Amino acid sequence: xxxxxxxxxxxxxxxxxxxxxxxxxxxxxxxxxxxxxxxxxxxxxxxxxxxxxxxxxxxxxxxxxxxxxxxxxxxxxxxxxxxxxxxxxxxxxxxxxxxxxxxxxxxxxxxxxxxxxxxxxxxxxxxxxxxxxxxxxxxxxxxxxxxxxxxxxxxxxxxxxxxxxxxxxxxxxxxxxxxxxxxxxxxxxxxxxxxxxxxxxxxxxxxxxxxxxxxxxxxxxxxxxxxxxxxxxxxxxxxxxxxxxxxxxxxxx
Amino acid sequence: xxxxxxxxxxxxxxxxxxxxxxxxxxxxxxxxxxxxxxxxxxxxxxxxxxxxxxxxxxxxxxxxxxxxxxxxxxxxxxxxxxxxxxxxxxxxxxxxxxxxxxxxxxxxxxxxxxxxxxxxxxxxxxxxxxxxxxxxxxxxxxxxxxxxxxxxxxxxxxxxxxxxxxxxxxxxxxxxxxxxxxxxxxxxxxxxxxxxxxxxxxxxxxxxxxxxxxxxxxxxxxxxxxxxxxxxxxxxxxxxxxxxxxxxxxxxxxxxxxxxxxxxxxxxxxxxxxxxxxxxxxxxxxxxxx
Numbered sequence: 001x002x003x004x005x006x007x008x009x010x011x012x013x014x015x016x017x018x019x020x021x022x023x024x025x026x027x028x029x030x031x032x033x034x035x036x037x038x039x040x041x042x043x044x045x046x047x048x049x050x051x052x053x054x055x056x057x058x059x060x061x062x063x064x065x066x067x068x069x070x071x072x073x074x075x076x077x078x079x080x081x082x083x084x085x086x087x088x089x090x091x092x093x094x095x096x097x098x099x100x101x102x103x104x105x106x107x108x109x110x111x112x113x114x115x116x117x118x119x120x121x122x123x124x125x126x127x128x129x130x131x132x133x134x135x136x137x138x139x140x141x142x143x144x145x146x147x148x149x150x151x152x153x154x155x156x157x158x159x160x161x162x163x164x165x166x167x168x169x170x171x172x173x174x175x176x177x178x179x180x181x182x183x184x185x186x187x188x189x190x191x192x193x194x195x196x197x198x199x200x201x202x203x204x205x206x207x208x209x210x211x212x213x214x215x216x217x218x219x220x221x222x223x224x225x226x227x228x229x230x231x232x233x234x235x236x237x238x239x240x241x242x243x244x245x246x247x248x249x250x251x252x253x
Numbered sequence: 254x255x256x257x258x259x260x261x262x263x264x265x266x267x268x269x270x271x272x273x274x275x276x277x278x279x280x281x282x283x284x285x286x287x288x289x290x291x292x293x294x295x296x297x298x299x300x301x302x303x304x305x306x307x308x309x310x311x312x313x314x315x316x317x318x319x320x321x322x323x324x325x326x327x328x329x330x331x332x333x334x335x336x337x338x339x340x341x342x343x344x345x346x347x348x349x350x351x352x353x354x355x356x357x358x359x360x361x362x363x364x365x366x367x368x369x370x371x372x373x374x375x376x377x378x379x380x381x382x383x384x385x386x387x388x389x390x391x392x393x394x395x396x397x398x399x400x401x402x403x404x405x406x407x408x409x410x411x412x413x414x415x416x417x418x419x420x421x422x423x424x425x426x427x428x429x430x431x432x433x434x435x436x437x438x439x440x441x442x443x444x445x446x447x448x449x450x451x452x453x454x455x456x457x458x459x460x461x462x463x464x465x466x467x468x469x470x471x472x473x474x475x476x477x478x479x480x481x482x483x484x485x486x487x488x489x490x491x492x493x494x495x496x497x498x499x500x501x502x503x504x505x506x507x508x509x510x511x512x513x514x515x516x517x518x519x520x521x522x523x524x525x526x527x528x529x530x531x532x533x534x535x536x537x538x539x540x541x542x543x
Contacts, residue, residue: 013355013358013492013493013494014492014493014515015490015491015492015493015514015515016493016515017355017358017359017493026359037458037475038475093334094325094328094334094335095328095332095334098329122321122337124355124356124474124475124494125354125355126354127337127338127352127353127354127355127356128335128337129321129322129325129337129338129373130321130325130328130329130335130337133322133325133326133328133329134325134328134329136329137326137329137330138329142294142405142406143406144293144406145293145318145321145322145325146318146322148468160412161318163318163411164420164422165413165414165420166411166412166413166414167411167412167414168290168291168408168410168411168412169408169409169410169411169412170406170407170408170409171409172405172406173405181475182468182471182475182476183461183468183469183471183475183476186461186462186464186468187462214333214334214365214366214367215334215335215336215363215364215365215366216347216363216364216365216366217361217362217363218361218362218363218364219361219362220354220359220360220361220362221359221360221361221362222358222359222360223357223358223359223360227519228505228519228520228521229521230517230518230519230520230521230522230523231521231522231523232522232523232524232525233506233522233523233524234524234525235524235525235526236525236526236527236530236531237526237530237531237533237534238534239524239526239531239534240531240534240535240537240538241538243506243522243524243535243538244535244538244539244542246506246522247450247483247539250482250483250504251482252425252426252450252452252482252483253449253450253539
């Protein structure tokens, strides 16, 4: 098996969304960064599939120079090598992102096709819901989205999608593209030897041209509206009778 | 002038129809279940052919799992841009949209080029207004023209959810624990209170990442979005990732040892104190009054 996992570098947001002065991005000076959560599960799944069989796993990201940190994180978990499509950090819409990834996959596949390509169902920050589907269409491969279960069964893959009322099952022939959601698995933590190995694994970097954006960011805002007025019911266990009164008032106890 | 809406059962499609009507054309609809079991490429093909016939200004769908999936497929086929989970969309050149990022914790004003305009409408984000029923398309002639390749991706089987009880998304009361619970075993007191209130147990992302609870219990942007009558958040700080999942609750009670935790000013009611003492005290008080 040859597996590709596409990931995105996103900030860890805390209790409050703070915008940069130009209102085109989050203020990230005080934030850490991570692989977008759904994609962490894609990385874990790819590593498990290769561990259980044989082959090679590759991680790809489109993002700024610093996104190499997320590529190293993925390699620390067991991914073999990385492809970095480096940008100046500006926003790329779903169409442009998919086009650059398709180009990278095509040149990579000169040495043999990927049997399976993982994407996150949507990125945590932009929430575009489209890059994996666009890539699949361009490559002419079947795609199922939002998976909470995948199992490679010979020349095909069984895919389970959470519908909120159970699971829908699809079976796709390989090669295929799947988009996954958090809950697919419980990603492992990187080990120290894993991190040391990751530092020596190869990263191939290129800088695709940024095409015109058809979905163009103008400005971000934090949703307002009337917030909740907080009523302090008390402190410590002595608050219990007041809490239960409140539960009765709103009809839940 | 026409607009085309891909509809499903449920409220999110009413919101998509509301926004579609505001564009002022004749509203046509295609049902997501025109093909059963669900086959997303087939629906996208039908939608593309219907759009070819109707020449709509815009194609709308609900920002549900299936709505976003099929609209992205339509965008990929037609080579058009697509804006997911808009809360507003104004016709024009370019079209101006406001859309949700970070699961709704942030809004983005954006311009959207291309014709027709392709958008999904964020569920529960638009006030529904009544209007004329859409003209429902007869999908049968499009179904006849489908290619077998359109049916490659189709639901083969459905697995029912494990045994009984209401789902987290539908629960009337949810009692959640966060990092403050401290361990898997620590959830015993959360379960006890939930049991007394007939509630479902939930948790934050920290808890599922630590393996204390299954991911199916997670409330948040990457977990389940809930809208109960009451949400009780115990030892949860209230990070934006979590609030994106519980902001639909009618009332929120936060129990936290840290009075400065963000959730303590985002909730309707707060109790400052160690959940390990406060939660059992609430359970005892409920028992006492039974």
